[in-house]
Amino acid sequence: MAPDDPGDAERSRDPAVTRxxxxxDTRAPGGTTNAYLLDGLLVDPAARTDALDAAVAARGSGDRGVEAIAVTHAHPxxxxxxxxYAAATGATVVAREGHADRFAAATGTEPDETVAPGERVADTAVRAVDTPGHAPDHLAFAAGDPDAPGRAVLCCGDLAVAEGxxxxxxxxxDLSxxxxxxxxVRDAGYGRLLPGHGPPIGDPQATCQRLIDHRLARERDVTAAIDRGAADLDAVVxxxxxxxxxxxxxxxxxxVAAHVEKLVAEGxxxxxxxxxxxDRGFD
Incomplete structure (x- = not known):
């Protein structure tokens, strides 16, 4: 972790982003995962490919070269x-604080260090942002100045998608x-979201609200099914x-099981x- 502030000049410039x-192998539409070079951070290198090799090589070894590697979450x-890419670049491998064992089991690599939400990732100017829910270890990564509209970006993993x-x-x-x-994230004022699957999101506030509305609508459907007498998960589905x-x-x-867990927790x-x-293995 790197708590030092990078300074106004570092925050004010546009972040260097390559997708x-x-x-x-993913069930996400399109059959791909987005890897990102976000300033000096390589995020979510899902597989080694010629295209990703070329993108890493193009960054060179300067101040926007690959200094660190992290993932938004440890799904396969x-x-x-x-x-x-750790071996190829010599970059610092960073896991979320409290989830280093999960990271090592998923990647086959012991992290060099950990990062907590709000901290800089290794020696980069990128900061970790707490975004659990899709997975308990889920992090996003922010670059640029959040007070400069259209310039701050958030590499958000599986928090959001442009469609669906x-x-x-x-x-x-964890739906809550x-x-x-x-x-x-909706309220943070980011100019763009860089999702784990699909194209960049140019309307973060509207997209986050759409996803919130979708989940709450599904919750109403689940609640209504239970109120009508559905007595097991299949009937609720x-x-x-x-x-x-x-x-x-x-x-x-x-x-549906995740929705029911939330409804039970809320009484x-x-x-x-x-x-x-x-009984169905959701515990």
């Missing part, structure tokens, strides 16, 4: 080439944390979704649902 779409479609929605699924996903993360779930029913089931549905969740 590389990396083909990877975000971490596959951390070890490769983000999977927040039990047992790992996810909604709180969206609200914080059937009552909460109108679309064809062929090929994605497992995700719908895990999404809005019967506590007996805890046992029903546990």
């Amino acid at each position: 590389v779409e990396v083909p990877v 479609d975000h971490v596959g080439a951390v070890a490769d 929605s983000v999977a927040v699924v039990a047992p790992e996903g 944390a996810y909604l709180a993360s969206l609200e914080r 059937d009552g909460a979704y109108e679309k064809d779930l062929s090929g994605v029913r497992d995700l719908a089931l895990a999404t 809005r549905v019967d506590g007996a649902w805890r046992a029903r969740l546990a």
Whole structure:
């Protein structure tokens, strides 16, 4: 971690951003994960590819070369080439504080150091931003001056997408944390979001609000299904979704389980649902 302030000159310049779409085994639309070079930080090198090799090489060894490597979270479609690029660049490998073991298990690489939300990542000017919900270790990475409209960017991983929605699924996903993360990012004044999948997001406030509205609408559907008498998760799924779930029913089931976990924690549905969740492996 690097708590020192980089100074006004470093904050005021536009961040150097390169996005590389990396083909990877993922259920996200498009079959790719975005790796980013964000100033001196390489984020989410999901696999080693010629295109990402070229982008790393193009940065050279100057003040915007690769100084550190980090991931937004340790899901398999975000971490596959951390070890490769650490060896190729000699960059400092950074994990989220409190989740170093999870990082090492996912990447096969022991981190050189850890970073907590609000701190600079290694010797870069990029700061870690707390965005749990999709995963408990989820971080985003901010560069540029948040007080300069259109210049500050947030590499946001699986917090947001330009189209569609983000999977927040039990047992790992936490919908209360996810909604709180969206609200914080919505209100922070970033000019752009750089998501883990799909194109950059030029309207962060509207996109975050759309995703909040989507989750709350699904919550209402889940609550209504339970109020109508649905007594198990499959019945709630059937009552909460109108679309064809062929090929994605497992995700719908895990999404509904995450919603029910939130409703139980808030005392809005019967506590007996805890046992029903546990019976399906969501505990």
